Amino acid sequence: MAISVAALVLAAGRGRRSGPGIPKQYRRLDGNSAIYSSLSAFLDHPGVGYVQPVIHVDDRDLFEKASQGLAIAPPVSGGDTRQASVLAGLTSLEPQTPDLVLIHDAARPFLTCELIDRAIAAGRSSGAAVPALRVSDTVKEVDAAGRIMRTIDRATLRTVQTPQAFGFKALLAAHRRAQEAGLSDFSDDAALAEWAGMTVTVFEGESTNMKLTMPDDFSRAHEIALLRHGDMRTGMGFDVHAFGPGDHVMLGGVPIPFDRALAGHSDADVALHALVDAVLGALADGDIGQHFPPSDPKWKGAASDQFLIFAAERVAARGGIIAHLDVTIVCEAPKVGPHRDVIRARIADIAGLDMSRVSVKATTSERLGFTGRGEGIAAYATATVRLPWSTSHA
Numbered sequence: 001m002a003i004s005v006a007a008l009v010l011a012a013g014r015g016r017r018s019g020p021g022i023p024k025q026y027r028r029l030d031g032n033s034a035i036y037s038s039l040s041a042f043l044d045h046p047g048v049g050y051v052q053p054v055i056h057v058d059d060r061d062l063f064e065k066a067s068q069g070l071a072i073a074p075p076v077s078g079g080d081t082r083q084a085s086v087l088a089g090l091t092s093l094e095p096q097t098p099d100l101v102l103i104h105d106a107a108r109p110f111l112t113c114e115l116i117d118r119a120i121a122a123g124r125s126s127g128a129a130v131p132a133l134r135v136s137d138t139v140k141e142v143d144a145a146g147r148i149m150r151t152i153d154r155a156t157l158r159t160v161q162t163p164q165a166f167g168f169k170a171l172l173a174a175h176r177r178a179q180e181a182g183l184s185d186f187s188d189d190a191a192l193a194e195w196a197g198m199t200v201t202v203f204e205g206e207s208t209n210m211k212l213t214m215p216d217d218f219s220r221a222h223e224i225a226l227l228r229h230g231d232m233r234t235g236m237g238f239d240v241h242a243f244g245p246g247d248h249v250m251l252g253g254v255p256i257p258f259d260r261a262l263a264g265h266s267d268a269d270v271a272l273h274a275l276v277d278a279v280l281g282a283l284a285d286g287d288i289g290q291h292f293p294p295s296d297p298k299w300k301g302a303a304s305d306q307f308l309i310f311a312a313e314r315v316a317a318r319g320g321i322i323a324h325l326d327v328t329i330v331c332e333a334p335k336v337g338p339h340r341d342v343i344r345a346r347i348a349d350i351a352g353l354d355m356s357r358v359s360v361k362a363t364t365s366e367r368l369g370f371t372g373r374g375e376g377i378a379a380y381a382t383a384t385v386r387l388p389w390s391t392s393h394a
């Protein structure tokens with residue numbers, strides 16, 4: 001069936017105004033990057049049939065990492081200006097020729113499903129529609145010396161956002177005409193459409209649908225992101241494996257040389273298993289044995305990183321983020337301390353977190369109990385997970 005609505009998510013900019021660091025759309029706001037949130041909003045919307053990211057050629061690796069876990073089409077490369085990036089995206093959609101195209105800045109991560117609903121409805125009814133906000137401050141025009149020249153009637157003023165909705169064929173034709181006319185610097189598609197003589201209408205935007213532009217915008221974005229993931233959950237996990245013959249133990253995805261191994265159905269990574277149960281516990285989503293039954297031969301000798309990747313994906317599927325992981329490993333030997341940071345880095349990598357959000361601790365049990373007698377290793381873990389209020393109240 002032909003695609004009726006497609007979305008272009010523009011992420012080929014360099015973010016020159018937003019200060020040092022990787023391009024703004026790839027920076028983590030609160031677990032997720034802006035581009036991840038923007039892409040997810042369209043991927044999750046039932047009315048959008050196709051989502052096309054447009055990225056910079058230098059950002060392939062960043063994109064790969066940022067879009068992990070998303071069922072997203074391969075990105076196309078953008079151009080030197082936003083307008084050129086849109087044209088590259090529109091051209092790539094030509095084989096599908098959707099009825100309607102929604103064009104969105106990846107740097108606006110907080111758009112909601114309702115905003116996309118309105119964009120589709122307004123785009124369908126007028127052929128060209130953009131989200132807009134009334135101006136609440138009084139607006140002045142000033143001269144070069146900073147003197148007020150006049151006060152502008154704000155009743156007719158609007159600031160506009162994305163996603164902007166257009167009939168696909170009409171917008172592509174307008175972009176091609178602009179290119180032929182040698183015009184390359186329209187800052188949004190509404191401006192280009194106006195130039196091309198199209199009538200562009202407005203629909204209600206969202207005040208939280210901010211664009212990351214200047215360094216200051218990041219603190220506001222962090223606040224919005226924090227509120228969105230305000231449903232804080234804590235889960236705990238516990239696991240034990242006995243020693244058997246072997247020459248290393250797996251702890252937190254890292255092989256640690258030792259004169260024995262841990263026995264178990266999978267690779268017996270006691271630390272990862274405790275962490276998986278902690279994450280699943282925070283989601284109230286069963287336990288590791290329920291999702292990966294030991295009776296299933298598929299998991300024989302399996303590397304346990306896939307269990308934690310699975311748990312992290314369950315969090316992402318709920319629109320949530322892992323805020324923190326903490327694991328305590330209990331054994332007399334091997335010594336965990338020298339490997340602590342390697343294990344932290346590995347767990348962070350598996351769970352898609354910054355290393356500062358992963359803690360690894362170790363203790364002996366003072367020669368008491370099974371760990372004290374050197375019969376095996378125990379691990380205790382906690383996970384702090386933040387979910388959006390909307391889905392977690394369902």
Ligand code: CTP
Pocket residue numbers: 010011012013014015016017018025054078079080081082083085086104105106107108211212213
């Ligand atoms: N964009 C793009 N291709 C370009 C320029 C911009 O796809 N050649 C995208 C950006 O990635 C962003 C959106 O268009 O999602 C809005 O642009 P803007 O906020 O200006 O982002 P940047 O161009 O990255 O930032 P700056 O202008 O500060 O360099």
Ligand code: MG
Pocket residue numbers: 013082
């Ligand atoms: Mg720009």
